Amino acid sequence: MQSNSNILQIEKLQTYFYISDNKVAKAVDGVSLSIKQGETLALVGESGSGKSMTALSTLKLINRPGKIVGGSIYLNGVDIVSKTEKEMESIRGNEMAMIFQEPMTALNPVFTIGNQLVEMIRRHKKVSKKQAFERAIELLRIVDIPRPDEIIHEYPHQLSGGMRQRVMIAIAISCEPKLLIADEPTTALDVTIQGQILDLLLEMQKKFNMSILLITHDLGVVAKYADEVAVMYGGQVVEQAPVKQLMNEPNHPYTVGLMSSLPSIKNPKNRLETIDGTIPPAYDFPLGCRFSTRCSQVMDRCIQAPPALYSLRDDHDVRCFLYEEGVAINGD
Amino acid sequence: MARYIIRRLLVFIPMLFLLTLIIFSLAKAAPGDPLTGKQLDPTVSKEVYEIQREELGLNDPLPTQYWNWLSSFTSGDFGQSMYYNGRSVESLISSRLLNTVYLGILAYLITLAVSIPLGIYSARRPYSLLDNTATTFGFVGLAIPNFFFGLIGIYIFSIHLGWFPSQSTMSDPLLTGIPAFMDRLHHMILPAITLAMAGTATYMRYVRSEALDILGSEYIRMAKAKGMKERTVLYKHTLRNALIPIITLSGYEFGILLGGAVITEQVFNYSGLGMLFIESIVNRDYPVIMAINLLLGATILLGNLLSDILYSVADPRIRYD
Numbered sequence: 001m002q003s004n005s006n007i008l009q010i011e012k013l014q015t016y017f018y019i020s021d022n023k024v025a026k027a028v029d030g031v032s033l034s035i036k037q038g039e040t041l042a043l044v045g046e047s048g049s050g051k052s053m054t055a056l057s058t059l060k061l062i063n064r065p066g067k068i069v070g071g072s073i074y075l076n077g078v079d080i081v082s083k084t085e086k087e088m089e090s091i092r093g094n095e096m097a098m099i100f101q102e103p104m105t106a107l108n109p110v111f112t113i114g115n116q117l118v119e120m121i122r123r124h125k126k127v128s129k130k131q132a133f134e135r136a137i138e139l140l141r142i143v144d145i146p147r148p149d150e151i152i153h154e155y156p157h158q159l160s161g162g163m164r165q166r167v168m169i170a171i172a173i174s175c176e177p178k179l180l181i182a183d184e185p186t187t188a189l190d191v192t193i194q195g196q197i198l199d200l201l202l203e204m205q206k207k208f209n210m211s212i213l214l215i216t217h218d219l220g221v222v223a224k225y226a227d228e229v230a231v232m233y234g235g236q237v238v239e240q241a242p243v244k245q246l247m248n249e250p251n252h253p254y255t256v257g258l259m260s261s262l263p264s265i266k267n268p269k270n271r272l273e274t275i276d277g278t279i280p281p282a283y284d285f286p287l288g289c290r291f292s293t294r295c296s297q298v299m300d301r302c303i304q305a306p307p308a309l310y311s312l313r314d315d316h317d318v319r320c321f322l323y324e325e326g327v328a329i330n331g332d
Numbered sequence: 333m334a335r336y337i338i339r340r341l342l343v344f345i346p347m348l349f350l351l352t353l354i355i356f357s358l359a360k361a362a363p364g365d366p367l368t369g370k371q372l373d374p375t376v377s378k379e380v381y382e383i384q385r386e387e388l389g390l391n392d393p394l395p396t397q398y399w400n401w402l403s404s405f406t407s408g409d410f411g412q413s414m415y416y417n418g419r420s421v422e423s424l425i426s427s428r429l430l431n432t433v434y435l436g437i438l439a440y441l442i443t444l445a446v447s448i449p450l451g452i453y454s455a456r457r458p459y460s461l462l463d464n465t466a467t468t469f470g471f472v473g474l475a476i477p478n479f480f481f482g483l484i485g486i487y488i489f490s491i492h493l494g495w496f497p498s499q500s501t502m503s504d505p506l507l508t509g510i511p512a513f514m515d516r517l518h519h520m521i522l523p524a525i526t527l528a529m530a531g532t533a534t535y536m537r538y539v540r541s542e543a544l545d546i547l548g549s550e551y552i553r554m555a556k557a558k559g560m561k562e563r564t565v566l567y568k569h570t571l572r573n574a575l576i577p578i579i580t581l582s583g584y585e586f587g588i589l590l591g592g593a594v595i596t597e598q599v600f601n602y603s604g605l606g607m608l609f610i611e612s613i614v615n616r617d618y619p620v621i622m623a624i625n626l627l628l629g630a631t632i633l634l635g636n637l638l639s640d641i642l643y644s645v646a647d648p649r650i651r652y653d
Contacts (some may be wrong), residue, residue, distance in 0.1 A: 056553075059557055061553060061556055061557060063548075085562075088559075089559050089560070089561055089562075090559060091559070092556065092557055092558065092559035093557065093558040093559030093560075094559055097557065097558070098554075098557040100550055100553070100554055100557075102550055105549065105550040105551060106550045106551055106553075106554040107551060107554070108551040108554075108555065108569055108572075108573070109551070109573070109647070109648070109649060110572050110573055110576075110646070110647060110648060111569075111572070119558075119560065119564070119568075120558045120559075120560075123558065123559055123560060123561075123564075124559060155648040155649070157648070157649050168554075171558065
């Protein structure tokens with residue numbers, strides 16, 4: 001299964017949270033994804049769909065009582081699920097880095113920007129303090145921070161949200177990772193700043209030939225910045241395709257619902273559509289299809305047994321009985 | 333910052349004034365005076381005491397007595413002991429003060445050295461064996477009164493094991509240099525551990541709950557995502573943030589240490605300020621009571637000011653102007 005052009009390949013990943021003896025939350029349940037070098041995979045879904053947990057699992061940063069219980073994560077062809085915590089420490093930040101949603105809470109309030117950049121550089125690269133400091137200033141300049149030689153001595157609370165997110169990007173790219181995981185990097189920012197930050201990410205991607213796992217619930221962002229899309233629901237991937245393909249031809253009722261809840265210039269509507277109900281909690285999924293409780297096209301069999309992921313064509317997979325004539329690629 | 337400190341110091345003056353008024357009233361409200369205890373001596377006639385009282389000004393109206401004390405105090409004269417035959421209050425206090433300061437410093441060092449690592453480790457593995465043990469120890473430390481713990485310490489470590497002396501501040505006043513230092517340290521260990529007990533328990537609980545909060549925060553996850561070693565995550569990113577409330581607490585700890593010393597010194601017959609304080613209360617030695625109280629009050633106020641200043645050093649988001 002392992003293909004060499006993939007920087008990241010996740011296979012049947014399962015991350016469960018053991019809340020109590022008979023309560024297990026299947027936050028990530030059999031997710032398979034892959035990202036090619038220099039490309040962006042967008043992971044889309046509403047809150048609680050398991051997209052952030054998939055990202056944190058990729059870094060093996062799941063806190064107890066959570067645990068990766070199955071599957072493989074190949075980073076550049078090497079499975080990291082079996083790696084020890086010590087080995088992971090030198091992979092994190094160095095080979096793959098992460099950008100968090102909230103730039104205010106993700107930067108440590110009591111250390112200067114310079115301190116937080118330098119400690120990262122010196123953790124993974126054998127350089128002197130002075131060299132690391134110069135590199136830090138250069139990185140701040142790369143992410144378009146004005147007056148980098150002053151900002152480097154400032155504390156996170158002295159910067160605006162957009163600036164803080166730029167600092168976070170500078171930290172993330174400081175060791176030139178092959179994979180960048182961005183967990184809703186623009187959700188906490190003003191709309192005017194969002195575009196700038198995403199453009200910066202795109203620029204950095206080209207500059208360092210990075211692959212990006214972009215987690216978002218903003219389909220507009222997906223259309224503009226992603227190469228591939230995976231839609232998640234209830235800890236599973238329910239539809240996966242190249243971005244144009246998915247946008248033009250959404251198949252899974254959930255994806256269709258997401259699309260129709262977007263405003264469109266071509267067909268203006270008075271009211272945006274919504275998907276009724278909420279995502280079921282991860283410890284109490286329905287027996288059959290996990291979307292069956294909210295699906296407009298639900299059938300009897302959807303309630304009785306879960307659908308597999310069916311392949312519509314080479315690169316378009318859907319987890320729905322409506323498309324069963326396709327070839328089931330996932331026997332479970 | 334300088335303006336802030338000056339403003340805070342100016343506020344101290346009315347507070348200390350108020351403190352003297354309260355202490356004076358309370359001391360005077362207690363029955364008897366410095367001569368009451370001595371009256372048991374049958375060879376001395378009552379008239380002698382009356383003359384003495386008149387000389388010491390104990391028969392003046394209370395406001396006059398207070399004014400006399402206050403005016404001499406503000407001119408830098410702390411007065412004379414009424415009990416120790418006119419020995420100056422200054423010399424009485426200075427002979428004892430250092431003993432208490434040393435004891436307090438040692439107790440505080442023990443508190444920090446024990447509570448911070450224990451708190452951090454408990455937070456790292458909550459509800460583990462170590463955490464539960466430390467929590468139990470914490471509650472026991474808080475629940476057992478100082479003097480009782482001191483007595484148990486004397487019983488085990490002095491009487492049974494003979495490791496530490498149970499009394500006094502030194503064994504031979506003629507010692508000098510390093511042997512003298514070691515001798516004093518040897519005498520201080522048991523009282524210092526006793527004194528440190530309650531503070532250690534409190535600090536440990538604080539560090540644990542702070543660290544537990546911080547370990548769940550986004551910037552710790554970020555630090556881990558950067559690949560920082562666990563030790564760096566714990567002792568740099570977590571500890572530095574967990575110390576912020578501890579610093580606030582340390583201002584009050586000054587007062588608690590000194591207050592605790594009063595009892596601990598009594599148990600270990602340790603000749604410090606606390607013992608002098610008890611003696612002066614028993615003897616109704618008003619000038620000494622007043623001076624020690626003012627000293628304690630000023631120490632607590634200064635301790636709080638110091639902790640507020642340190643707070644702004646530890647947390648860059650806090651600035652006083």
